[in-house]
Amino acid sequence: MAALLEARGVTKRFGGLIALNKVDFILEEGRIASIIGPNGAGKTTFFNVFTGLYVPEEGTVSFRGAPLLGLRSDQITALGVCRTFQNIRLFRNMTAVENVLVGMHARVGAGLWSALSRNRRFKTEERALWARAAELLDTVGLRGRANEIARNLPYGDQRRLEIGRALASRPALLLLDEPTAGMTQGEARDLMALLRRLIADLGLTILLIEHNMRVVMEVSDHVTVLDYGEKIAEGRAVEVQRDPRVIEAYLGRRKWTPAAGDGRA
Amino acid sequence: MIVGLLEKPVFATGLVVGLLALTTWGVTRSPRSIVLFMLFQASILVLYFARIPRGPKTLLTAVTLGVLMPVLGTINAYYMEIAIQVGIFVALALGLNIVVGLAELLDLGYVAFFAVGAYSWAIFGSPQANQMFGGSAFPLSPWWFFVFLLVGVGVAAGAGILLGLPVLRLHGDYLALVTLGFGEVIRVLANNLDKPINLTNGPKGITPIGRPPIFFAPLLQAVGIDPSSNVIYPLYLYALVLLIVGVTVLVNRRLEDSHIGRAWEAIREDQTAAQAMGVPLVRMKLLAFACGASFAGAVGVLFSAKQIFINPESFTFMESIGVLAMIILGGMGSIPGAILGAAVVTILNLQVLKGFSLWLNELRNAGTMILGYNLANLPTQLEPAKYERMIFGLILVLMMIFRPQGILPARRRTRELQEPAEP
Numbered sequence: 001m002a003a004l005l006e007a008r009g010v011t012k013r014f015g016g017l018i019a020l021n022k023v024d025f026i027l028e029e030g031r032i033a034s035i036i037g038p039n040g041a042g043k044t045t046f047f048n049v050f051t052g053l054y055v056p057e058e059g060t061v062s063f064r065g066a067p068l069l070g071l072r073s074d075q076i077t078a079l080g081v082c083r084t085f086q087n088i089r090l091f092r093n094m095t096a097v098e099n100v101l102v103g104m105h106a107r108v109g110a111g112l113w114s115a116l117s118r119n120r121r122f123k124t125e126e127r128a129l130w131a132r133a134a135e136l137l138d139t140v141g142l143r144g145r146a147n148e149i150a151r152n153l154p155y156g157d158q159r160r161l162e163i164g165r166a167l168a169s170r171p172a173l174l175l176l177d178e179p180t181a182g183m184t185q186g187e188a189r190d191l192m193a194l195l196r197r198l199i200a201d202l203g204l205t206i207l208l209i210e211h212n213m214r215v216v217m218e219v220s221d222h223v224t225v226l227d228y229g230e231k232i233a234e235g236r237a238v239e240v241q242r243d244p245r246v247i248e249a250y251l252g253r254r255k256w257t258p259a260a261g262d263g264r265a
Numbered sequence: 266m267i268v269g270l271l272e273k274p275v276f277a278t279g280l281v282v283g284l285l286a287l288t289t290w291g292v293t294r295s296p297r298s299i300v301l302f303m304l305f306q307a308s309i310l311v312l313y314f315a316r317i318p319r320g321p322k323t324l325l326t327a328v329t330l331g332v333l334m335p336v337l338g339t340i341n342a343y344y345m346e347i348a349i350q351v352g353i354f355v356a357l358a359l360g361l362n363i364v365v366g367l368a369e370l371l372d373l374g375y376v377a378f379f380a381v382g383a384y385s386w387a388i389f390g391s392p393q394a395n396q397m398f399g400g401s402a403f404p405l406s407p408w409w410f411f412v413f414l415l416v417g418v419g420v421a422a423g424a425g426i427l428l429g430l431p432v433l434r435l436h437g438d439y440l441a442l443v444t445l446g447f448g449e450v451i452r453v454l455a456n457n458l459d460k461p462i463n464l465t466n467g468p469k470g471i472t473p474i475g476r477p478p479i480f481f482a483p484l485l486q487a488v489g490i491d492p493s494s495n496v497i498y499p500l501y502l503y504a505l506v507l508l509i510v511g512v513t514v515l516v517n518r519r520l521e522d523s524h525i526g527r528a529w530e531a532i533r534e535d536q537t538a539a540q541a542m543g544v545p546l547v548r549m550k551l552l553a554f555a556c557g558a559s560f561a562g563a564v565g566v567l568f569s570a571k572q573i574f575i576n577p578e579s580f581t582f583m584e585s586i587g588v589l590a591m592i593i594l595g596g597m598g599s600i601p602g603a604i605l606g607a608a609v610v611t612i613l614n615l616q617v618l619k620g621f622s623l624w625l626n627e628l629r630n631a632g633t634m635i636l637g638y639n640l641a642n643l644p645t646q647l648e649p650a651k652y653e654r655m656i657f658g659l660i661l662v663l664m665m666i667f668r669p670q671g672i673l674p675a676r677r678r679t680r681e682l683q684e685p686a687e688p
Contacts, residue, residue, distance in 0.1 A: 053541070072540065073541045074542075074543050077543035091530070091538065092535075094527075102539065104524075105543045106543030115520060
């Protein structure tokens, strides 16, 4: 399979802090992959590099072989990479359907003149946009909530709406930053079922940042582990789970002392 | 009981028609009474708020603005002047509403675009341009006015983009400061560009500026109306202003209700998220700037033609603040709000405070006694018209305390203000 997203030797520093240190990363098309790691490992920084929010000091990132670095995030979205945010960033005072409609901005063909003259092209397109927005809300399980104001939606629905909004830009690659944070185990399972469906129906590729290990292990084809900005392991979920370095990163190094070790008190 | 009756369309329509007819009749009876004219204006407000079905309401509005107002304007020319001024400021406020209300880019130098439009016609529609090019090719024929309406749009939009390109990366306060500076720069330029090339004639201003010809003059003559009578021309200007206001309202509404308006709203809500969802920030902000500026440009062209004379004094910082105050008062981002705000502020300025000053003066001259105090002893500094800015300030402060969303707020603005602050 072809590499959809490829990062080579990405280094990002904030002053003296090295948030990412020469990280290589390859994501193949049609997969669900996860990035895991303890807090502050550089996962979200990595996402921000992919979506043009940060520019790394070193390294290259390419999407379908074309370089991404130096593009603005709206240009990257237009290329087909869209994301959600760790701390939900919906347009809080807009309705659910308006949120999704904004997500379609990159795919709107009409310009200023069409909007002012209300020609046939504008009307047809506007109708199509609203129809697709309704469809998308349906897909993410928000049917009947189209006209609710985003901030009034329950937490789980807000997460789902954010995914719907990201899908609106017709991405080839969807980046989800902790999509199940704050969800119950049941809600999280539903969401994962939705993601699998999206991959099957839309031919998406999905990259997750996730803390919920059960979700990660269940859903991911491929797992990458970051710790202090370095990639410490990657591979299939089961392999990564057994990797001693991963266990160490999550649980800490066991202090071996002779006194405790040989059983003599 | 009365309120209950007003809910019924028939009664509401009856009441509005009655009010309009009564006040119109009143003004025709005593044309010099400002109070009666204000009652007429208040009836228009009642018309706006009354629960009348869409069709009759549109008809009534058309009759009021298209027939009653011109009639009153012919009876007392000053009322026509007020109506034209209100129209000019409504168009300006609607233009600024795009920038500040929809895209939420605080622009404190909006009057600069107004000035750019005004000077573009003033220079070429008067002999002023001969100073630059020599000869006596100018003024251009007044017919060019209509072309210059578009030129004004273009030049102001260009100025908007020119200002926007470098500064739109700035946020909030910084942007406001730069636009404030830009407004001053344009005024200072207008004040000083009489040397080395005399472009603006400096503080002396430009005059006489050509006025748009009445293109249907032969038609008027055919029906026996003298087009050169001094009643017709103000009516004609009024119609032009009304036309510009109509176009501005239409553009405002169509922009708001399109992907462009949604993108602006998204930028207001969360700039980073909007960009991550594919909204090109700088381009959308530039668009807002250019759209807002272009209205100011067109209105500027009309303003210079109406005034015949312009100088930099018409384009001070206070004018920018005045227009901003109009939309804050009316309700930011709301089209009816901008219209009402502009009308209220302009009427307050031209009519209420001035009228009050005149009245006080009359009392003073007549030596009227109030509570044993002879008004003739009243210091002459005490003249309400001089306290215009103070009264404005007071109104704005009170508004911010008691109704921060404005008189006729946009629905979304109300939502934003209701949102509890993030902890």
